Amino acid sequence: MARQLYLGPLTDNRRWDRVTLRSDDVIVVTPPKCGTTWMQTIVALLFSGNPEIETDLSIKMPWVDIRMRDMDDVAAHLEAMEHRRSMKSHTPIDGLPLDENVQYLCVFRHPLDAHISFRHHVRNVPLRLFDMWYPEEDPDRIAFRRFLDGGPEGFDMDFMPLAHILRHYEAALRVADQPNVTLFHYADMTRDLTGCVAQVASILGVDHPADQMEKLIQAATFENMKAHAERFAPSGGKGFFKSDAGFFHSGTLGQWEDVLATEEIAAYDAMMDTHLSPDHRAWLEYGDAAKEKGRRSDPLS
Numbered sequence: 001m002a003r004q005l006y007l008g009p010l011t012d013n014r015r016w017d018r019v020t021l022r023s024d025d026v027i028v029v030t031p032p033k034c035g036t037t038w039m040q041t042i043v044a045l046l047f048s049g050n051p052e053i054e055t056d057l058s059i060k061m062p063w064v065d066i067r068m069r070d071m072d073d074v075a076a077h078l079e080a081m082e083h084r085r086s087m088k089s090h091t092p093i094d095g096l097p098l099d100e101n102v103q104y105l106c107v108f109r110h111p112l113d114a115h116i117s118f119r120h121h122v123r124n125v126p127l128r129l130f131d132m133w134y135p136e137e138d139p140d141r142i143a144f145r146r147f148l149d150g151g152p153e154g155f156d157m158d159f160m161p162l163a164h165i166l167r168h169y170e171a172a173l174r175v176a177d178q179p180n181v182t183l184f185h186y187a188d189m190t191r192d193l194t195g196c197v198a199q200v201a202s203i204l205g206v207d208h209p210a211d212q213m214e215k216l217i218q219a220a221t222f223e224n225m226k227a228h229a230e231r232f233a234p235s236g237g238k239g240f241f242k243s244d245a246g247f248f249h250s251g252t253l254g255q256w257e258d259v260l261a262t263e264e265i266a267a268y269d270a271m272m273d274t275h276l277s278p279d280h281r282a283w284l285e286y287g288d289a290a291k292e293k294g295r296r297s298d299p300l301s
Helices: 013-018 036-048 071-080 111-123 142-149 154-159 162-175 186-191 193-204 210-219 222-227 262-275 278-291
Strands: 026-029 086-089 103-108 181-185
Touching: 013 071, 026 036, 036 086, 036 103, 036 186, 036 193, 036 210, 036 222, 103 162, 103 186, 103 193, 111 142, 111 162, 111 262, 142 262, 154 162, 162 181, 162 262, 162 278, 181 186, 181 193, 181 278, 186 193, 186 278, 193 210, 262 278
Parallel strands: 026 086, 026 103, 103 181
Antiparallel strands: none
């Protein structure tokens, strides 16, 4: 399958051409604000077996696609690593090099929860790049209009429009039958973190004693990560965010219900129904928990 080209203000997926993949690499692939840092933290904890590990994700598990770091430095740093490596990407999986020996962990979240979380995120970063899409004062509700109208690639993609989330999901579904590609959902991680950590451990071929696993799971809870945000936020403790704790805004589900207007939700519903089958939509919004809500849910159907 030919790789799709994704070039945005922050993203250049051609940078992956400089990475020589290893057979035990792990790549966390997600749209923004869908559980990237959470999954990376789980991987870091399982790799190390140490609940007190300094994750330092931006250096130890770099975001390869982002233009803000010199790719020569990133490639050299990755090549010099003697331990098992993990990397992250906000590029849809059809834009990544696919290697049958590499594990790809794809994480998704209800698109409206991801959108509201992204609104909070852009207020917490010192970049004015997002102001035109996410104005601080938004009486005309520009942010949501652009969420619905933005395209899946090019200039729009790094502002996380719905089309880009759908591109991520549709690309992941096309390869979800491969044994080295696994889809996770934020809602399921919230509902059953223990089960999620156990699944990731199995995928990675990592085994720790039960008492040690309990400590790792506790370290991976949202509450612990927020309480120690300087350790767990990307570039935490380095002054990149206005507030490291603000990176972990709330982690709750259904934030959008009290924010969006009825007509906005109707426009979103129409777009979702146009692009996804009922089963695929149910899983993207609620994961396996959709079954508990009486919705059909099978991302592979």
